[in-house]
Amino acid sequence: MLTGSLKDHWPARRLPDIAQLDAGATGWGFFLCTRKELRSGRQGTPHIHVVLQDKSGTIAGRLLEDVDRFKDEFEAGEFVRAQGRADRHNQRVELVLESIRRVNPDQDRAAGFREADYVRASLRPVDEMWQELRGLIDGISDDHVRRVLDAIVTKYEERLRVWPAAVTVHHDYRSGLLEHLLQVADVSLRLADAYGADKSYVAAGAILHDIGKVEELDYDLATSYSLEGNLLGHITIGVRMVHEAAAGLGDVPRGVTARLAHLILSHHGSRDLGSPVEPMTVEAFILSAADDLDATIHQVRRHLAESSGDAPFTPYHARLGRVLLKPSGR
C-alpha cells in the first residue's frame, strides 16, 4: 500500500516521454487514456487499471488509493493529466498513480498540452505523404488506371490521411496505412524498374492493395475491426471500391478493372494467407513480394528498436519465430 511518506517524494515535475520512463521517476504528464477498468484485487480492494499512451509508446497504470474520488474524473478515449511514480512490475515499467483527471484543454494548453503529442502516429508529415501519393497517381501513364485510382483516393481521402494499417503487428498507428502504401509503392516501383514490369499497374496495385482497410478498421484514436471488416475483410472491400469506381466512371474496360482487382485479391501471395486467387502477372508477383517484405522489415525494425541492452541478439520474436541479430552485434 502506498504510504503517506511516499507521496511527499512526488514533486510536481513533468514526466519524460513514455519511452524514456525508468522505474523511480515521479511527476505528472498528459496522456491519451486508451483503456480504463475498475478491478478488485485478491483481498477485495478495488483499484483502477488504465493504459496510457503518448506518441512514444504505451504504459499501464494503477490507481490504488482514493479510487472513489478519481473514478469518474476521466474515461477511456479521453486525454488525461496523470501524476504518479514509475515502478517496475513483472519486469515492465508501470505507473502507480496518485491522481488522474481528464484534460481541460483551455487550461491545460498553457501547461503544454497538445493533442498530437499523445497519439501514436507516423513519423512522416501527413501532408508530405499526401503530396507523394498524389504525385504517384499523376505519374501513372495508363489513363484508365489513373482515373480509377484518382476516384478512389479522392473519395476516401479523409480516412486515408489518418488511418492505421492494422490493429497491431505493423504500421498500427495514425497515418500508418498511408505510410505503408507509399513504402510498398516505392519498393514495388524499384522492382518494376528492375524487371521491366508495367509501372501503371504496379503503382496502382501498391496504392490499392490495402485500401479496403479504411472500412475494415474503425479508428477513432483507438483501432478495431468493423462489421464489414470481420465479415468481408479488407481484400474484398478493396475490390468493391474498384468495382464501384469503375462503374462510376462508366468507360473503364473490363480487363483493366479485372487486373486491378486481381492485384488486390492476390497480394497476400497464397490462399492460406487469405488471397482467394494467387498472382498471375509479373506485376502481381512484384506487389505481393514488396508487401510481404515491407511488413516483415517493419516488424524486424520495431523489434530491434524495442530490444535494449548490449546482448548481440534480441529476445525471441514470437511471430517471426526467431531471435534477430542487432546491427551492432557483428
Add this chain to the structure above:
Amino acid sequence: MLTGSLKDHWPARRLPDIAQLDAGATGWGFFLCTRKELRSGRQGTPHIHVVLQDKSGTIAGRLLEDVDRFKDEFEAGEFVRAQGRADRHNQRVELVLESIRRVNPDQDRAAGFREADYVRASLRPVDEMWQELRGLIDGISDDHVRRVLDAIVTKYEERLRVWPAAVTVHHDYRSGLLEHLLQVADVSLRLADAYGADKSYVAAGAILHDIGKVEELDYDLATSYSLEGNLLGHITIGVRMVHEAAAGLGDVPRGVTARLAHLILSHHGSRDLGSPVEPMTVEAFILSAADDLDATIHQVRRHLAESSGDAPFTPYHARLGRVLLKPSGR
C-alpha cells in the same frame, strides 16, 4: 492399318449411347464434337483425333484413313455424324472412325438428330428446377434478403438456367449449376431446421454461394474459365453481384449486405480452400458443410456409377485419395 475387309463388316447400324458402347460395336451415330486435332503418329502418318459426346458420356475417336477427305468436313463445337468401330485402346473404349461430317439439321433430323441428345445435361428438367428456385426465393421471409436474391436471380436468369457448375469435378454439365444450388439449398435447409438457424440467410446463401460461376465460366456447349474467372474467381464475382444488387435496390441495410456477402466468401470453409474469410455465423457453418458434402457425394456417386465390374471396391479415386465400397459390396 485398317484393311478393306474390315470396312465391309461395318453395317449402317445405329450405335448405342456412349455409356453403352462396348469394344467391337460398329455403326454410326450423332454426337457433339468437343475437340478436334490433326496429329501425326511416330511414323509420320497424320490422323484426326476427336472427342465426341452425347448426354450419356464422352469418347475419344481416331480417323486414320482418308484424313484429307474428312478434315474440313467438321470443326470442334459442331454436331457431327460419325461412323466407325468401337475398339479397346489402353484399357479404354475408343472409336476408330471410318467417316465423320457435320450434321445437316434439315436432313439429319429425319434420321433422329435432336441437339439435346448430345449435350451432357442435368437429369432434372430445367423448368421444374426454375420453379423450385422461384419457390425457394418467394418463401424467404426476410424482405431485404428476398429482394436482393430476386434482383440477382432475375438479372442472371438466362445463364442460371443452363450454366454448368464446373469445368470438371462435379456438376460439370448443362444446368449443373442450378441443380447444385437447389441440392445445396435442400440440404442446407434441412440442417437449418435441425439447428434452428435463420432460414432466410441459409436459403439465400445456398442460392448465391456459387452464383459467380455464371461469369467465372464461359459456357457454349464447352466450358472454360473467363478472364474474370481466372483473375477474380467466382467467390469475388458473386460478392460483386450482391453489392450491385443492393446498390440498385438502394435501401438494403449494410448488415444484410455484409451477411450475404459473408456467406459467399466463407462457403469454402477455410482460407487454404480459397475462402478469404471463414464462417462466423451458424448459417455460414451450415452452408459450408452442405456445399462440401454435396460436392463430395456427387463425386462419390459418379465414381460408383462409372465403376463397372463385380469387385466390391471401385478403382482408386485420385482426388478423394481412396477406393470406395460399392453399395452392393457388403
Add this chain to the structure above:
Amino acid sequence: MLTGSLKDHWPARRLPDIAQLDAGATGWGFFLCTRKELRSGRQGTPHIHVVLQDKSGTIAGRLLEDVDRFKDEFEAGEFVRAQGRADRHNQRVELVLESIRRVNPDQDRAAGFREADYVRASLRPVDEMWQELRGLIDGISDDHVRRVLDAIVTKYEERLRVWPAAVTVHHDYRSGLLEHLLQVADVSLRLADAYGADKSYVAAGAILHDIGKVEELDYDLATSYSLEGNLLGHITIGVRMVHEAAAGLGDVPRGVTARLAHLILSHHGSRDLGSPVEPMTVEAFILSAADDLDATIHQVRRHLAESSGDAPFTPYHARLGRVLLKPSGR
C-alpha cells in the same frame, strides 16, 4: 484481508444460480465441489481454493480465513453448503468464502438441497432421450444391424444414460453423450433422406460413432480419461464393442460387421484427425459430416451464449480461431 465489518454485511440470503451471480452478491448456496486445493500465497498465508458447480455453470472460490477450521469439513467430489461474497478477480467473478462444509442430506434437504441441481446435465430429460434412442433402433429395417445395435445399447444402458461426451470442448456434461448421439442421428438421417442413403447404416453409425466413450471416459460427477481411453481411444473401443456384439450374436455376416466398424473408424473424416481409415461409403461421408457439424455448432452456440455485452462480435474463440457474429449483430 477480509475485515470484520465486511462479514457483518453478509446476510443469510440464498445466492442465485452461478450463471446469475454478479460481483457484490452475498449469501449462501448448495454446490458440487469439483476441486479443492490447499494453497499458500506469496506471503506464505495458506488458503483453500475450490471450484464449485451447479447446473448453470462453475465458479472458483477462495477461503482466506479460518482455513484450519474448514479444511476438513469437505472434500472434492462432495456436495457442499458454502457462504460468502461474489467478487470480481482478473475479470472473472469468484466467490470469497466465509464458510464451507459438506452437505448433510437429511438436514439440508429441508433447505431445498436437491442433488440434481448441482450437476451440469443435458437440458433434455434422460428418459425422453432414451425413448428416442430405442425408437431409432426399433425403426432400423436391417435385422442384423438392428440386433447388433440392440445388443450394444442394452449392455451399456446404464452408462449411456448418464455419460458426458467429452472432458471439455462439447457436450461435456451429464447425459451429454446421449444428447450428442441423438442430435447426430437426427442430422445424419436428414442428410440420408436428402441423398437416398441407407438409413439403417446411417442411424447405426450415428448411435455407435462415439459409443466407445463410455469406456474411454471415467465419469463420477467429474470426467477424466480411463486407462483404455488414453491407450486405445474411443474409436478402437467402439469397434471392439461391435466385434463383441457380433460374436455374441453368432450369425452376423462379416460384411455387416465390417461396415459398422468402418462407420466408427472413419467418423473423424481423415487420418490426421484420428480416423485410421477414411470414409469409403456414402453413409460414412454423411456420418462424418454430421458429426463434424454438430460438434462445431455446439461450440459456436456455447460461445455465443457465453459472450455477453452488446458488441456485435464475440471475443476470439481460440479453438475455432476466429470471432463470431452474434445473431443480434446484423
Add this chain to the structure above:
Amino acid sequence: MLTGSLKDHWPARRLPDIAQLDAGATGWGFFLCTRKELRSGRQGTPHIHVVLQDKSGTIAGRLLEDVDRFKDEFEAGEFVRAQGRADRHNQRVELVLESIRRVNPDQDRAAGFREADYVRASLRPVDEMWQELRGLIDGISDDHVRRVLDAIVTKYEERLRVWPAAVTVHHDYRSGLLEHLLQVADVSLRLADAYGADKSYVAAGAILHDIGKVEELDYDLATSYSLEGNLLGHITIGVRMVHEAAAGLGDVPRGVTARLAHLILSHHGSRDLGSPVEPMTVEAFILSAADDLDATIHQVRRHLAESSGDAPFTPYHARLGRVLLKPSGR
C-alpha cells in the same frame, strides 16, 4: 513385326533368371503369370500383354503374333512356359514372346519346373524363421504377454508362414510378413537393450504390430486388399485379434491387453500416418522407430540393388523423394 528369320535364331536354350535377363537373350523359361490382358494397338492389331515373374523379379511380355492360337492356352495366376526374346523397350527389358502355354506339371517337372522357383519369396527358409519366432515367444518372461502371443501366433500360423507384408513398397513377397516381423523384433530388442525397456512388451509389439495383415491382405500368389483390409485396416484387425485372444484366455489383466493393443495402434508413430493414438510408453516409441527404420532400409536396399550402372548415385526414388548414394560411390 517379327520376321521369320528372327524365329530361326531362337534356340531352345533356357533363359536365365529374370534379374539376369539382358536385351538380346532368347530362349524359354517357366514363370508365374500374374497379369494377362488382350490389348489392341493403335492400328487395331490385337496382342497379348502379360506380366511374368520368377523369384528373382518380374518382367513384362508381349505376344504379337498368333494371338488367337495362344490366347486360351493360359490365364493369369497360372504357371506358364514361355519362349521368346528379351528386348529393350522404353528403357526397360521386356520379353517379345513367340509362344506361351500353361505348365503341365507332370511333364514339365522333368524339364526342371519347380513351383517355388517362380514365386517371389523371402530369401530366408520359412522353417528357420518360424523356429526363430517360436524362440522369441518362448523367451518372453511375462506370462500373460507370452500366452496372448502364443494364442494368436498359433491360430494364424498357416497364414503367418506365407503372407507378404504389403501389396507393394516393402517385403511384398511370400513370407515377407514373417521376415519383417522378425527383423523388427531383432532391431527393437537391440534398442530395448540399449534403453533398458521392457523386453516382453517390445518383443510382443514387434511380433504383433503388423499381424493384422494376415486378414488385411488376400494372398494367393497374388496380393490384394480384403474387404476388412480396406474398411478396417491391419491396425484395427490386429487389435481385434488381441482382444479375442485375451477373451479366449479369460484371465489376462486389462492393463496387459491395453498395453499390447496400444503397441499395435501407435506403431505408425503419428495420426497422419494412420495411428489413431500415438506412442505413450518407451516400448511404443522404440517399436515405432524400429518399424519405420526397417521399412525405410528395406526400400533403400532394394533401390540400391535395382540401380545398375556405374554412376555414383541411383536414379531418383519417388517415394523417398531423393537419389541415394551407392555404397561403392564414395
Add this chain to the structure above:
Amino acid sequence: MLTGSLKDHWPARRLPDIAQLDAGATGWGFFLCTRKELRSGRQGTPHIHVVLQDKSGTIAGRLLEDVDRFKDEFEAGEFVRAQGRADRHNQRVELVLESIRRVNPDQDRAAGFREADYVRASLRPVDEMWQELRGLIDGISDDHVRRVLDAIVTKYEERLRVWPAAVTVHHDYRSGLLEHLLQVADVSLRLADAYGADKSYVAAGAILHDIGKVEELDYDLATSYSLEGNLLGHITIGVRMVHEAAAGLGDVPRGVTARLAHLILSHHGSRDLGSPVEPMTVEAFILSAADDLDATIHQVRRHLAESSGDAPFTPYHARLGRVLLKPSGR
C-alpha cells in the same frame, strides 16, 4: 515408315533456329547433341532417339532408318550435323532424321558452324557481366567483406564465367549463374537502398548466395549434380568457400565471416526450403526476398515466352500451380 518419295522432298536447305522450327520444315542444321539412346519400338524395330540443342532451345529427334549406318557416327556431348524433317508428335515438334554425324570442325566451319551457336547461354555477354561483377565488388565499402569476396571470386573465376545456375527450373544455361547473381545483386541493392540496409553485406550476399553451385553442379555443355552437390548442397559448399577464404586472409573478424555465412545459409528463407537457419538480419531478409522473386519472375517470363497462341492465359504451369495472364491478355 518413311517412304523413298519423302526423302526426295528434302532439299539441302538450312533449317531455322529450333525456336522457329515448325512442323513441315525440312533441311539440315548444326546442333549440340545432349542425349543419344538406341531404342526399339513395340514391333522390335530399333531407332535412335536424340535430343538436339541450339542456343534458341532444344528439340527431340528420331532416326528411324539406316540405324546401323548412323549409330556410331556421333555421341552425346558432341556437336552434330543432322538432316531431316520437322514433324508434330504428341503436340510437340520433333525432328524425323534422315542422317546425323558428328561435326568436322575444319570442314564444317566453312558451312557456318560456330560452337557458340549451339550452346544455350545467357543473352548477356560474359565479359560485360564480369566487368559488372568486378565493379560491384570494388564498390563494397567494408574492407573485410570486399577482400573475402575478391578472394572467392578470383579463385573460382573460370567456373563463375560459364556455369549455369541450375540443372533445370531457372537460369539453366551457360553463364546463367553469373547472370542470376548480378540480377539478384541489382534487385537486392535497390531494396537495400529503399530500407537503408548495409550495402556491403547485401551485395556480398547476392554474389555469394549461390556461389556453391560452381561445385554443386558439374557442367561440360551438359549439367548434372556432383558428388558434393548431392551430399552437401550448394549452401554448405558456399559456406565452406567463405570459411576457406577467411582462413586464407587470416585477419577477417569472426563476426564478418559469420554474417557472410549467415547470408548464404538463410537465403532460401525457411528450413523447409533447405535453409538450416532463417534470416536474422535486415540484409538476410532482403537477400532472401530478392532471390525468391528473381527465380519466380524468371520462371514466369520463360513460361510466358513459351506460351504461343492468342488465348489470354498460358497453359497451366505445374511448378507455380496456376495459369498466367499474358501481358497482352488484358
Add this chain to the structure above:
Amino acid sequence: MLTGSLKDHWPARRLPDIAQLDAGATGWGFFLCTRKELRSGRQGTPHIHVVLQDKSGTIAGRLLEDVDRFKDEFEAGEFVRAQGRADRHNQRVELVLESIRRVNPDQDRAAGFREADYVRASLRPVDEMWQELRGLIDGISDDHVRRVLDAIVTKYEERLRVWPAAVTVHHDYRSGLLEHLLQVADVSLRLADAYGADKSYVAAGAILHDIGKVEELDYDLATSYSLEGNLLGHITIGVRMVHEAAAGLGDVPRGVTARLAHLILSHHGSRDLGSPVEPMTVEAFILSAADDLDATIHQVRRHLAESSGDAPFTPYHARLGRVLLKPSGR
C-alpha cells in the same frame, strides 16, 4: 509478510537436495545461483527473485525481507549459501529465503561446500566417458575416417568433456553432449550391426553429428547460444570442423570428407527439421533414426521421472503433445 515467530522455527539444519525438498522444510544449503532479479510487487514492495540449483535440480526462491541488506551479497553465476523455508506456491515448491550470501570457499568448504555438488551434470564420470569415446575412435577400421575423427576430438577435447548438449530439452547439463554422443553411438552401432552397415561411418557420424555444439553453445555453468550458434547452427559448424580437419591432414579423399559431412548435415532427417540435405546412405538413415530416438527417449524418461503421484499417466507433455503411461501404470 513473514512474522518474527516464523523465523524462530528455522533451525540451522542442512536442507536436503532440491529434488527431495518438500514444502515445510527449513534450513540452509549451498547452491549455484543461476538467476537473480530485483522485483517489486503490486504494492510496490521490492523483493529478490532467484533461481538456485544443485545437481539434483533447480528451485525458485524469494527474499521478501531485508532486501537492502542482502541484495549486494551475491550475484547470478555465483555459488551461494541460502537459508529459508520451502513453501508451495502455484503448485510448485519454492524457497522463501531468510538470508543469502556468496560462498566463501575457504570458510565454507569446512561446512561441506563442494562446487561439483551444485552443477547439474551427467551421472556418468567424465573420464569413463572419455575412455569410451577414445575406444570407439580407436576401433574405427577406416584409416581416413579415424584420423579425421581423432583430429577433431583431440582439438576440442577440453570443451567436449564438459559441454551440455542443449540449452534445454535434452542432455542440457554438464557433459551432456558427451553422454549423448556416446549413447547415439551405442544405439547406431547396434543398428549398424542389425543392418550390416558400414561401422566406420556410423560411429563417426554418431560422434560428429552434434559436435558443432561446442561452438554453437557458450557454456560457463550457464548455457546460451553463441554468435555462430545463432547465425550458423551446430550442423554447419560441425561440417566446418570436418573440412578443417581434412584440410589439416592433407590426404583425406574428397569422398570420405563428403560422406562425413553428409552424415552431419542430414542427421535431423528432413529439411523442415533443419537438415539442408536428407539422408542418402544407409548409414545416414541409421544415424538420423538413432539421434531422433535418443532425444525422444531422453525427454520421455525425464518427464516420467519428474511426474510424481500415483496417477497411471503423467501430466500432458507439451513438446511431445501427449500424456505418457508410467511404467508402473499397467
